Amino acid sequence: MTATTSTPKSDSKQLENRARPGQSSPKLAYLPIIFLAFAIGVPLLIIVIYSFLEKPSQGTGVKWVFTTENYKDLFIQQKLDGTTALDTRYIKVLWTSFYYSLITTIVTLILSVPVAMWIATRPAHRRTLLVALVTLPFWISILIRTYGMRQIIADEGPIGKFLGLFDIDWSILYSPPATILGLIYVFLPFMILPIYASAERFDFRLAEAAYDLGARKLTVVRKIILPSIRPGIISGVALVFIPALGSFLQSDMLGGGKTNMVANVIANNFGQARNWPFGSALAVLLIVLTLLFILIIQGISKRRGDKVELV
Amino acid sequence: MTRTQAPTSKRGKLVDLRNFPGFNPTALFVLFFLYSPLIYVIIYSFNSSRIGAVWESFSVKWYGKVFENDDIQRALKNSLQVGFVATVLSTLLAVMAALGLLRMKRTGKAVAIALIGAPLIIAEIVLAVGTLGLFIAVGVPLGKIGLMVAHTAFCIPFALLPIRARLSQLDMAPFEAASDLGANERQILRRITLPLLAPAIVAGALLAFAISIDDFITSFFVAGPGATTLPVYIFGMIRSTVTPEVNAISTLLLLFSGGVLIGSYLIQRKRR
Numbered sequence: 280m281t282a283t284t285s286t287p288k289s290d291s292k293q294l295e296n297r298a299r300p301g302q303s304s305p306k307l308a309y310l311p312i313i314f315l316a317f318a319i320g321v322p323l324l325i326i327v328i329y330s331f332l333e334k335p336s337q338g339t340g341v342k343w344v345f346t347t348e349n350y351k352d353l354f355i356q357q358k359l360d361g362t363t364a365l366d367t368r369y370i371k372v373l374w375t376s377f378y379y380s381l382i383t384t385i386v387t388l389i390l391s392v393p394v395a396m397w398i399a400t401r402p403a404h405r406r407t408l409l410v411a412l413v414t415l416p417f418w419i420s421i422l423i424r425t426y427g428m429r430q431i432i433a434d435e436g437p438i439g440k441f442l443g444l445f446d447i448d449w450s451i452l453y454s455p456p457a458t459i460l461g462l463i464y465v466f467l468p469f470m471i472l473p474i475y476a477s478a479e480r481f482d483f484r485l486a487e488a489a490y491d492l493g494a495r496k497l498t499v500v501r502k503i504i505l506p507s508i509r510p511g512i513i514s515g516v517a518l519v520f521i522p523a524l525g526s527f528l529q530s531d532m533l534g535g536g537k538t539n540m541v542a543n544v545i546a547n548n549f550g551q552a553r554n555w556p557f558g559s560a561l562a563v564l565l566i567v568l569t570l571l572f573i574l575i576i577q578g579i580s581k582r583r584g585d586k587v588e589l590v
Numbered sequence: 591m592t593r594t595q596a597p598t599s600k601r602g603k604l605v606d607l608r609n610f611p612g613f614n615p616t617a618l619f620v621l622f623f624l625y626s627p628l629i630y631v632i633i634y635s636f637n638s639s640r641i642g643a644v645w646e647s648f649s650v651k652w653y654g655k656v657f658e659n660d661d662i663q664r665a666l667k668n669s670l671q672v673g674f675v676a677t678v679l680s681t682l683l684a685v686m687a688a689l690g691l692l693r694m695k696r697t698g699k700a701v702a703i704a705l706i707g708a709p710l711i712i713a714e715i716v717l718a719v720g721t722l723g724l725f726i727a728v729g730v731p732l733g734k735i736g737l738m739v740a741h742t743a744f745c746i747p748f749a750l751l752p753i754r755a756r757l758s759q760l761d762m763a764p765f766e767a768a769s770d771l772g773a774n775e776r777q778i779l780r781r782i783t784l785p786l787l788a789p790a791i792v793a794g795a796l797l798a799f800a801i802s803i804d805d806f807i808t809s810f811f812v813a814g815p816g817a818t819t820l821p822v823y824i825f826g827m828i829r830s831t832v833t834p835e836v837n838a839i840s841t842l843l844l845l846f847s848g849g850v851l852i853g854s855y856l857i858q859r860k861r862r
Contacts, residue, residue, distance in 0.1 A: 302693050302765065303689040303690060303693070303775060303779060304693070305690045305691075305693045305694040305695070305698070307690035308686060308687050308689070309690070310683065311686050311687040312687070312698075312701070312705060314683060314743070315706060315708075318739055318740065318743035319708050319709065319717065319744075320705060321720075322717055322720025322721045322723065322724045323708070323712070323716070323720055325723040326719065326720040390620055391620075393610075393613040394616060394617045394620045397610075397613040397614060397616070397617040412624075412625075413624070415851060416624050416628070418800050418804075418847055418848075419628070419804070419844055419848065420804035420806070420821060420843055420847060421806070422804070422825060423824070423840045423844055424627065426824075427627030427628050427631045430631060430634070430643075430837075431626060431627045433643065435643040435644075436630075467623070467624065468624070496610070521711060524713070525714065525715060526713075527714075527807055528806065528807075542713060545716070549719045555719075558719060559719070562713075562715070562716045565713055565715075566712060566713075569713065
């Protein structure tokens with residue numbers, strides 16, 4: 280059985296575009312669009328332009344000379360004797376970012392499906408409270424949440440103290456697992472909420488009917504529940520994977536600078552390393568990877584006939 | 591919604607989705623996981639000990655330290671000023687965008703939605719360094735003005751969320767009636783649209799304010815030395831020496847964002 284949430288007919292779209300009496304003129308949107316073109320569009324354009332410019336011999340900024348060296352530098356190393364060799368440093372950074380984001384997405388998904396289903400099966404008044412409890416961390420500063428996680432997993436934090444009672448050594452802070460744990464912690468609500476939104480609409484009588492017809496529990500999960508909440512899962516995967524890929528604070532505060540992700544290398548090139556053009560090239564690469572991921576997600580959801588909303 | 595009684599499986603054993611094995615403990619674990627770091631920070635902000643991880647006795651002295659710290663006061667002032675301006679401007683622009691988008695042609699609408707949605711999709715670090723590049727190129731001095739522009743831009747999608755949601759629920763009849771009775775666009779906007787949208791506009795403004803106050807990455811790059819905001823200051827504190835003062839200031843910021851969110855939620859619910 281394939282349960283599909285079909286896209287509404289395009290009639291409604293056409294209705295939307297038709298001028299209706301009493302509605303404001305589209306001219307009202309011009310000012311916000313112009314402002315955003317300046318404050319969002321131009322910065323993105325600047326990053327693309329900078330990525331093709333040279334770095335000045337001194338100080339920060341760019342030298343207005345066209346070059347593609349920045350992109351070559353991402354993968355190729357110029358040795359002092361003039362020979363070139365494959366440079367794996369930045370490939371490793373990209374791989375690290377991808378790999379951490381993937382683990383984060385998988386773990387949050389495994390945790391979120393039961394939580395979303397559990398919330399969706401509570402009585403209505405309790406559901407509102409539970410959803411609010413999951414939403415609240417979503418709005419609390421990521422800096423403070425990451426700091427809280429650091430306090431919890433620090434060597435002398437509560438976990439360390441507890442394990443110390445049994446003489447078990449606990450030392451996870453400033454390592455890759457700490458970064459991944461921080462990512463899972465920060466992005467978990469981004470996975471729970473969209474899955475819950477799908478689960479809430481699920482007709483639980485379907486699952487009950489399957490039971491009546493003798494289906495096993497796992498069969499019910501696999502054949503009925505999972506297909507029904509698939510749009511939520513796809514949104515959740517996008518909402519976790521995309522920000523995790525570009526995350527900065529978790530590897531900075533929990534990874535201790537040992538585990539660099541793309542955002543940390545970009546930040547470093549615009550800070551201490553003072554190589555804006557190279558940082559821009561990495562930023563362009565990050566944008567391309569993000570857009571590629573969105574295209575894949577949209578492709579999957581379109582083929583399956585799910586309606587997935589990202590924005 | 592009424593749920594039928596828990597059905598029984600073939601073997602006569604009671605199965606109930608509400609008590610699906612593993613769901614209940616996972617959910618409780620996740621809620622504990624989500625809140626324990628926050629609760630830990632709040633509890634330890636009342637610890638009198640200088641050494642963060644060792645509990646000594648209850649004290650509010652770190653809050654006293656926070657209120658005595660001139661740098662924190664200055665950072666708070668910067669955050670509030672930037673947050674206030676960014677909230678007003680982003681909410682205003684979001685209202686205009688939401689209303690204008692309703693009747694926009696397909697291509698224009700797609701461009702507008704891409705620009706509005708960009709801050710939600712593109713990594714903040716990319717927009718932050720791009721904005722830094724823009725300000726250097728145009729000659730905007732790094733500081734509060736630049737921060738206000740940058741914050742306004744990324745607050746717009748958040749301010750827009752409740753406004754668009756409310757707009758899509760509105761009954762069009764009053765608009766058509768007003769139009770039939772000869773009201774012009776401006777009168778309809780002032781007398782009907784804005785009053786009906788008011789709760790959503792307030793909710794959007796509160797969300798924008800919470801987002802602006804909490805922002806770290808953009809502020810870190812664009813603030814410059816003179817306009818340090820609270821999160822940027824806290825980041826510096828965490829990096830240098832961790833004193834329990836960080837717990838106190840974090841608790842204050844945490845409670846503030848929580849309060850703003852709850853306010854936004856109550857306002858939206860009241861008028862529904």
